[in-house]
Amino acid sequence: MFYLKVLFYKVIMQVLKLAGKLVPQTQPFIFTGGYSSLALTKLIIDQDTKHVFIVTDAVLNKLGITKGVCNLLAEHQVKVTIYDQVTPDPSESVVNNGIALLRKQQCDLVLAIGGGSSIDAAKMIAVLAYSKQTIKGVAGLLKIRKEGLPLCVIPTTSGTGSEVTMAAVITDTENQSKSLVVSPKMMAMATALDPVLMQGMPAKITADTGFDALTHAIEAYLSKYANAQTDQFALTAIKLIFKQLPTCYHQGDDLAARQALALASCYAGLAFNKTNVGYVHAIAHQIGAKYHSPHGFTNAVVLPVVLDFYLKGSEERLADMAKAIGIDTNNLTSVQAAEQFILAIKELQAEVGIPKTLNCIEEKDIKSLAKSALKEAHYFYPVPKYLRPSQCEKMLTQLCTP
Numbered sequence: 001m002f003y004l005k006v007l008f009y010k011v012i013m014q015v016l017k018l019a020g021k022l023v024p025q026t027q028p029f030i031f032t033g034g035y036s037s038l039a040l041t042k043l044i045i046d047q048d049t050k051h052v053f054i055v056t057d058a059v060l061n062k063l064g065i066t067k068g069v070c071n072l073l074a075e076h077q078v079k080v081t082i083y084d085q086v087t088p089d090p091s092e093s094v095v096n097n098g099i100a101l102l103r104k105q106q107c108d109l110v111l112a113i114g115g116g117s118s119i120d121a122a123k124m125i126a127v128l129a130y131s132k133q134t135i136k137g138v139a140g141l142l143k144i145r146k147e148g149l150p151l152c153v154i155p156t157t158s159g160t161g162s163e164v165t166m167a168a169v170i171t172d173t174e175n176q177s178k179s180l181v182v183s184p185k186m187m188a189m190a191t192a193l194d195p196v197l198m199q200g201m202p203a204k205i206t207a208d209t210g211f212d213a214l215t216h217a218i219e220a221y222l223s224k225y226a227n228a229q230t231d232q233f234a235l236t237a238i239k240l241i242f243k244q245l246p247t248c249y250h251q252g253d254d255l256a257a258r259q260a261l262a263l264a265s266c267y268a269g270l271a272f273n274k275t276n277v278g279y280v281h282a283i284a285h286q287i288g289a290k291y292h293s294p295h296g297f298t299n300a301v302v303l304p305v306v307l308d309f310y311l312k313g314s315e316e317r318l319a320d321m322a323k324a325i326g327i328d329t330n331n332l333t334s335v336q337a338a339e340q341f342i343l344a345i346k347e348l349q350a351e352v353g354i355p356k357t358l359n360c361i362e363e364k365d366i367k368s369l370a371k372s373a374l375k376e377a378h379y380f381y382p383v384p385k386y387l388r389p390s391q392c393e394k395m396l397t398q399l400c401t402p
């Protein structure tokens with residue numbers, strides 16, 4: 001029975017792969033370097049924009065992170081409305097309240113300044129700004145009918161990669177689940193990876209988001225949709241993250257390391273935008289929706305547990321990643337090199353304060369968490385190897401056992 005189901009999932013993945021080829025592939029213009037957020041702002045001004053709708057969160061707004069951009073826009077008589085009500089794992093009401101304010105102010109461009117939550121909320125606000133569709137109506141693959149407002153993105157964390165992907169995740173608070181929305185209409189027009197805005201990021205958020213980017217790159221490299229281009233993006237991202245994440249964690253004001261980590265996150269985003277992710281995300285999404293544990297942090301803890309499962313069958317790919325981070329694999333078998341790579345991930349976890357287990361998981365929820373994780377993975381993600389429900393439950397038990 002399980003083998004028949006796996007065959008069915010593989011057929012779905014092939015159909016989605018063919019459908020994906022019909023989707024127009026666009027990519028935002030990417031500005032990099034110190035104060036590149038101002039270069040992006042000049043582009044917004046040159047577009048003859050009249051009224052910018054900035055989507056951010058209250059903490060960043062209070063810290064004055066939007067100030068430089070707002071001052072430059074004001075100098076050029078471009079009006080600004082700031083919507084700073086984005087919360088972690090943004091809900092439908094966060095998006096709907098933003099849309100209502102945007103319509104009232106009649107804005108003509110959306111600019112996200114913040115982490116993954118602000119970017120995802122901004123994507124939804126931009127695409128539904130003047131549309132009759134609802135969030136539930138566009139949840140899933142390619143359901144957005146109309147082009148939205150132009151969207152620009154200034155990420156302040158290095159992890160989500162959302163600045164270069166066509167996906168957004170919105171939390172359905174009623175059902176304690178997350179809705180994935182995927183459409184090329186959500187792709188940003190331009191993005192700025194400005195390390196100056198990232199240097200104040202707390203060490204814990206740096207670690208969590210850095211591991212999110214690492215998970216994107218690893219899941220992209222192990223994906224059945226991987227190709228030569230996504231492989232190159234993924235391996236470059238993995239190499240950069242292993243090198244720069246400890247520096248960014250210990251010396252947050254190192255601008256060169258911040259810039260490199262931002263690029264790594266962007267490369268990982270470009271990779272998984274084409275390959276999608278895998279079981280780490282599928283499991284982490286359910287834990288995040290149920291217990292509100294941060295996305296990057298949850299991925300970080302789940303990652304080595306899923307890689308242990310992938311090891312048999314994906315040893316060659318894991319060995320490639322070992323080589324990419326500088327492990328001398330010359331006298332090792334593929335399995336040994338793969339094991340070294342998983343060990344290096346555990347060492348990186350320890351270096352940046354990521355624990356081995358998640359104490360939020362309750363035993364009574366394990367069955368339903370596993371069921372939802374497998375449902376998400378098997379209908380969306382081209383995983384290299386398929387999990388049985390009992391294996392997924394075992395992983396979740398391992399994750400909550402100190």
Ligand SMILES: [Fe+2]
Binds near residue numbers: 160212216281295299
């Ligand atoms: Fe992620």
